[in-house]
Amino acid sequence: xxxxxxxxxxxxxxVGGCVGYFYLSNQILDRVLFPARGxxxxxxxxxxxxxxxxxxxxxxxxxxxxxxxxxxxxxxRLSLTDRSLGGAFVGLENYARMTDDPKFWEALRxxxxxxxxxxxxxxxFGLLAAQLTDRIRWxxxxxxxxxxxxxxxxxxxxxxxxxxxxxxxxxxAQIGILNAVYLQLCGDSPITWLTVPFWNNIFLIIVLxxxxxxxxxxxxxxxLRGIPEExxxxxxxxxxxxxxxxxxIKVPQIAGTIVVVWTTITIVVLxxxxxxxxxxxxxxxxxxxxxxMYDKLFRANDWGVGSAAAMVIMILVLPILVWNVYNARRxxx
Amino acid sequence: xxxxxLSAVEKAYGKVKVLSDIDLEIKTGELVVFVGPxxxxxxxxxxxxxxxxxxxxxxxxxxxxxxxxxPPSQRGIAMVFQSxxxxxxxxxxxxxxxxxxxxGQGKEAIDKAVRAVAEKLQLGSLLDRLPKELSGGQRQRVxxxxxxxxxxxxxxxxxxxxxxxxxxxxxxxxxxAQLKEAMPETTMxxxxxxxxxxxxxxxxxxxxxxGGIAQxxxxxxxxxxxxxxxxxxxxxxxxxxxxxxxxxxxxxxxKIRADQGGGIITAAIPTQKGDEGMxxxxxxxPEDFVAAEGDDFAFEGRVGITEALGEVTLLYFDSKSSTGxxxxxxxLSGIHPSKLGQVLRLxxxxxxxxxxxxxxxxxxxxxxVFLPNVAPH
Ligand SMILES: Nc1ncnc2c1ncn2[C@@H]1O[C@H](COP(=O)(O)OP(=O)(O)OP(=O)(O)O)[C@@H](O)[C@H]1O
Ligand SMILES: [Mg+2]
Numbered sequence: 169x170x171x172x173x174x175x176x177x178x179x180x181x182x183v184g185g186c187v188g189y190f191y192l193s194n195q196i197l198d199r200v201l202f203p204a205r206g207x208x209x210x211x212x213x214x215x216x217x218x219x220x221x222x223x224x225x226x227x228x229x230x231x232x233x234x235x236x237x238x239x240x241x242x243x244x245r246l247s248l249t250d251r252s253l254g255g256a257f258v259g260l261e262n263y264a265r266m267t268d269d270p271k272f273w274e275a276l277r278x279x280x281x282x283x284x285x286x287x288x289x290x291x292x293f294g295l296l297a298a299q300l301t302d303r304i305r306w307x308x309x310x311x312x313x314x315x316x317x318x319x320x321x322x323x324x325x326x327x328x329x330x331x332x333x334x335x336x337x338x339x340x341a342q343i344g345i346l347n348a349v350y351l352q353l354c355g356d357s358p359i360t361w362l363t364v365p366f367w368n369n370i371f372l373i374i375v376l377x378x379x380x381x382x383x384x385x386x387x388x389x390x391x392l393r394g395i396p397e398e399x400x401x402x403x404x405x406x407x408x409x410x411x412x413x414x415x416x417i418k419v420p421q422i423a424g425t426i427v428v429v430w431t432t433i434t435i436v437v438l439x440x441x442x443x444x445x446x447x448x449x450x451x452x453x454x455x456x457x458x459x460x461m462y463d464k465l466f467r468a469n470d471w472g473v474g475s476a477a478a479m480v481i482m483i484l485v486l487p488i489l490v491w492n493v494y495n496a497r498r499x500x501x
Numbered sequence: 502x503x504x505x506x507l508s509a510v511e512k513a514y515g516k517v518k519v520l521s522d523i524d525l526e527i528k529t530g531e532l533v534v535f536v537g538p539x540x541x542x543x544x545x546x547x548x549x550x551x552x553x554x555x556x557x558x559x560x561x562x563x564x565x566x567x568x569x570x571x572p573p574s575q576r577g578i579a580m581v582f583q584s585x586x587x588x589x590x591x592x593x594x595x596x597x598x599x600x601x602x603x604x605g606q607g608k609e610a611i612d613k614a615v616r617a618v619a620e621k622l623q624l625g626s627l628l629d630r631l632p633k634e635l636s637g638g639q640r641q642r643v644x645x646x647x648x649x650x651x652x653x654x655x656x657x658x659x660x661x662x663x664x665x666x667x668x669x670x671x672x673x674x675x676x677x678a679q680l681k682e683a684m685p686e687t688t689m690x691x692x693x694x695x696x697x698x699x700x701x702x703x704x705x706x707x708x709x710x711x712g713g714i715a716q717x718x719x720x721x722x723x724x725x726x727x728x729x730x731x732x733x734x735x736x737x738x739x740x741x742x743x744x745x746x747x748x749x750x751x752x753x754x755x756k757i758r759a760d761q762g763g764g765i766i767t768a769a770i771p772t773q774k775g776d777e778g779m780x781x782x783x784x785x786x787p788e789d790f791v792a793a794e795g796d797d798f799a800f801e802g803r804v805g806i807t808e809a810l811g812e813v814t815l816l817y818f819d820s821k822s823s824t825g826x827x828x829x830x831x832x833l834s835g836i837h838p839s840k841l842g843q844v845l846r847l848x849x850x851x852x853x854x855x856x857x858x859x860x861x862x863x864x865x866x867x868x869x870v871f872l873p874n875v876a877p878h
Contacts, residue, residue: 398586401553406600406651407574416599420590 186227193223240482247475262472272477274453275460279484281369282376282440282456287433289377291426294384298392299414301385311389315382322379322442329375330447335360365453372454375443380436384429391425392418424499431492438485457481504528504564505550505655505688511558512545519545520712523559532681532689534699536735537709538875543692546709547657550690551580563655574603579648580657583664585640587632593619593643594628597650618646621683638669645680656689662698674698696738700724708732711873728865730824730857733784735877739815739830741784741855744800745823748772748779754851755863757783761820762801762846764793768854770863781863782823784855787815787832793848800847802829804839811836816845 169177197219198204202212250258266272297314301307317325334344335358342348347358362368395418403417419426441458448454450463457477465474505527512520520542527533535543548554550561552573560567568576587596594615601611619625622642632640641661648656661677662670678701681689693699699706700720708715708723708731716723716732727733727741734740749765750756751772758765766783785799793799802818805828809815814837818829831847839845856863861870 396584396586398582398584399588402580402582402586402588402647403599404553405551405573405578405580406647407603408599412603417588421588423590 189227190224194220197223243475243478243482246471247479249472251469251471258472262476266473266476266480269473271450271455272460275450275455275457275477276480278369278453278455279438279440279457282373282437283434285370285373286376286380286437287430289373290380290384290433291388291430293377293381294386294429295388295419295426297381297385298389299418302389302392311385314385317379318382320379322376322440323446325375325379326443326446329371329378330362333361333371333447362448362454363452368448368452368454372443372447375447376437376440380433384433387429388422388425391422395421424495428492428495428499431488431495434488435485435492438481438488457484504562505690506562506565507550507559508562509559510546510549510556510561512542512549512554513557518712520709521558522713525707525714525717527688527690529688530685532691532702532704534703534706535690535692535709536694536696536699536706537715538735538877539694541709541873541875542712543709544659547580547659547690547692550655551578551657552576553580574600577654578657579651579653579655581641581644581648581659581661583660585632585644585664587640587643587647589632592629592631593624593635593646596632596643597647600647600651614650614652618650621649622646637665638673641665641673642676645677649680654686654688656687658689658691658693660692660694663694670695670698674701678702696736706736708735710735710877711871711875713871713873715871715873726862726864727784727855728862728868728870729872730782730784730860731873731875731877733855733857733862734824737786739787739832740827740878741786742790742800742827742829743823743857744783744785744829746781746783748776748781751776755856757781757856759783759799762798764796764798764801764846764848766797766799766848766854767851768856769851770854770856772863779858782857782860784857785849785853787830788813789849789853790831790833790847791849792833793846798846798848799854800829802845802847804841804843804845807837807839807841809836814839818845 197216202216202219203209204213204216206212247262248257248259249255250261297311301310301314304310320328331343332345333347334342335347336342336344338357342351342358344358344361346361347355351358361371399417399421400413403413408416439458440456441462444450444454444456444459445462450456450459455463458481461474461477461481463474464470464477468474505525507523507525510520510523510525511518523546535546537543545554549556552568552571556569561569563576588599591599597615597618598611601614606614615628616625619628622645624639624642624646627635627639627643632643635643641664644661658677662673665673674697677691681687681702691698691702703720705717706720706723707717710731715735716728718726723732723736727736730743734743744759744761746757746759746766748755749758751774753771755768755770755772755776756765757768768783772779783799790800800818800820802820804816805819806817807814808817812834814833814835816831816833816837816839818831820829821827822829831845858866860872
C-alpha cells in the first residue's frame with residue numbers, strides 16, 4: 169500500500185473512530201444504561217447528565233495518563249536504575265555520571281543560549297510584524313507569509329535551512345544562499361557554517377525564530393486589536409507620537425499576552441530537539457538537552473543517564489509551564 | 502481668546518456625505534452643546550474639531566488660524582471620551598501626568614499640576630489606584646482631570662455621562678456646570694443625547710440632523726422659538742403636538758381655524774394680508790394645553806390613556822396629530838380628574854402657539870432654514 173493511502177486510511181480510521189466513540193457511547197448511555205422513560209425517567213436524565221462529561225473526557229484522560237503521566241514515573245524509576253546491572257537500583261549514580269559529562273554541561277549551556285535568544289527574538293519580531301501589518305491593505309498577505317513556517321515541521325524547516333547554510337567545494341557553484349551571498353560580498357572561500365563553534369548555535373537558533381515568529385505574531389496581533397481604540401485616540405490628543413503610543417500605551421496593555429507568548433515559546437525551546445538532530449546532531453558544540461537525552465537513551469543505550477537528562481528537562485519546563493497556564497488563565501478572564 | 506470657526510465644513514466617508522455645509526462660530530468661554538438624533542454626526546463633528554477625524558471639506562479655524570491639518574495635540578484641545586478611555590495600565594496619577602510628561606515638563610511642575618487638579622476634583626486619595634479599581638463616577642472625574650491638567654483652551658466632551666447611572670449623572674452634571682463656572686475662559690463643546698443636560702448646561706445648543714445644522718440658539722430660544730417642526734418636536738418632552746389648520750385672519754396676531762374640532766384660535770404671531778387661506782400646522786406643547794372655555798378651542802378629543810404622575814397628568818388622546826402616528830398629548834398640572842373615553846376641549850394662550858408652514862416656522866419666514874429629512878425621534 170502506498171504511504172499516501174496509509175495516511176488517508178489512518179485519518180479516516182482515526183477521525184471516524186473518534187466520532188463513532190462519542191456517538192455510540194452517548195447512545196448507550198441514553199438508551200441502555202439510563203433510558204429517559206419509565207418510572208425513573210427524571211432520575212435517569214440527571215444521572216446520564218452527570219456521567220456524560222466523564223464519558224466524553226475519558227479518551228483524553230486515558231491517553232494522557234498512558235502516554236504522559238505513566239512515562240513520567242517510569243522515567244523517574246529508570247533514572248534511578250542501571251541497565252547494565254540488569255535494572256538494579258543505583259540511587260543517584262546516573263545523575264552523578266551525567267554531571268561528570270562535559271557534553272551535558274555543553275548541552276545545558278547551549279539550551280540556556282537558546283532560551284535567552286529565541287523567545288525574546290520571536291516575540292519582538294512577532295510584535296513588530298503584528299504592528300506593522302495591522303493597518304495596511306496587503307497586511308493579511310504578509311501575515312500569511314510570516315505565519316507559514318508554523319505549518320512546516322521542525323525537521324522540514326531544518327532541511328530547508330541546511331540548504332541555506334550549505335557549503336560546496338570552492339570551484340563548484342554554491343547552492344547555499346548564505347555562502348553565495350557571502351562569496352559575492354566579501355568572502356574568498358565558502359564556509360561550512362554549521363561547523364563553526366558558537367556561531368553554529370546561532371545559525372540553528374535562527375531556524376526556530378523563523379518558525380516561532382509567526383506564532384507570536386498571530387497571538388499578539390489579536391491582542392493588539394483588542395486594545396480599546398479610544399485609549400489610543402486619547403494618547404494622540406495627549407500628544408504622544410507613534411513610538412510613544414506603541415511603547416507606552418499599546419505594549420503595556422498587552423503585557424499579559426506578551427508574557428504568555430514568551431513563556432509558551434520558552435517551553436518549545438527547552439524541548440528543542442528536531443532542529444539540532446537533523447542539522448548537526450549535536451556535533452561541533454551544538455548539543456542541547458533533548459538531543460543529549462536521545463543520544464544517551466537510543467545511541468549509547470544508557471537508559472539511566474538518558475532518563476536523568478529527561479528528568480532535568482522536565483524540572484526546567486515545569487515551573488514555566490505552571491506560570492504559563494496561570495498567566496493564560498488570567499488573560500482569559 | 503479662543504474663537505472657533507467652522508466654515509462650510511464637510512465630512513464624507515468615500516462617497517457618503519455624513520455632514521455638509523456646517524457653518525458655526527463659537528466664542529471664547531461658551532459652552533456649546535451638540536444634540537441630534539443618533540447617527541446624525543455629532544461625534545464626527547466633535548472628532549473633526551479634535552483632529553481625530555480628517556476634515557474632507559471647508560475650513561476649521563481656531564483663533565483665526567486654519568487648523569484643518571494641525572495634529573490634535575497642537576490645537577490646544579482636550580477631549581473626554583464616552584468610555585473615559587483611561588490608560589488601564591497606569592495609576593490615576595500617571596494617567597493625569599501622561600500628557601505633561603510627553604510634553605517634556607519637569608517632574609516638579611508635573612507633580613504640582615497633577616496635585617492641584619486632583620485637589621479640585623477630589624481625587625487626592627485615589628492617585629495611586631488603577632482605573633479598574635475606581636467606580637464609574639470616579640473614572641469620569643479622572644478623565645476630566647486628565648483633560649484639565651493640560652490646561653486646554655477648548656474642552657471636548659463626547660457623551661461623558663452616558664455610562665453613569667441616573668443619580669450619578671445628575672451629580673456629575675452639576676460638577677461640570679461648576680467646572681465651567683470656575684473656568685470662564687475655557688470653551689467647551691459637549692455632545693449629548695440627554696435633553697436635560699443640553700438645556701441645563703448649554704449657553705448655546707446646536708441641533709444637528711440629517712447631515713446639517715437645523716438650528717443654533719440659546720436653550721430657551723430653541724424651546725420658545727423653534728425654526729422648524731423638526732426642532733420643535735426635537736426639543737421638549739413629550740414632543741410638541743402638531744395640528745393642521747388654516748389661517749382665517751391676519752394682522753399683528755393671527756386667527757386660525759383648527760381642522761380638528763373647528764374652533765377658532767388666536768396666535769401671537771404676525772401675518773400679512775393675503776395669508777388668509779394658508780394651510781398651517783399649529784404647534785402646541787403638551788404642557789401649554791389648558792382646558793378651553795367656549796368655542797375657542799384648538800383641539801377636541803377623546804381621552805385614551807392617562808398617566809397620573811402626581812405633579813402632572815399626561816393625557817394621551819385617541820386622535821392623532823398631523824404628523825401621522827403620534828397621539829395628541831396633553832400635560833396638565835396636578836392631578837386631573839379625566840376618565841377614559843371622556844371628551845375634552847383644549848386650547849392654549851396665544852403666545853404659546855407656534856405656527857409652521859411647510860415645516861418652517863412663520864417667525865422665520867424668509868430666513869434660510871435647513872429642514873432635516875429625518876424623524877426627530
Ligand atoms: N468610519 C466610517 N465609515 C462610514 N461611515 C461612518 C464611519 N463613522 C461614522 N460613520 C457614519 O457617520 C454618521 C455619523 O456618525 P456619528 O458617530 O458621528 O453619529 P453620532 O451623532 O455621534 O451618533 P450617536 O448619537 O449614536 O453617538 C453615522 O451615520 C455613521 O454611520
Ligand atoms: Mg456619538
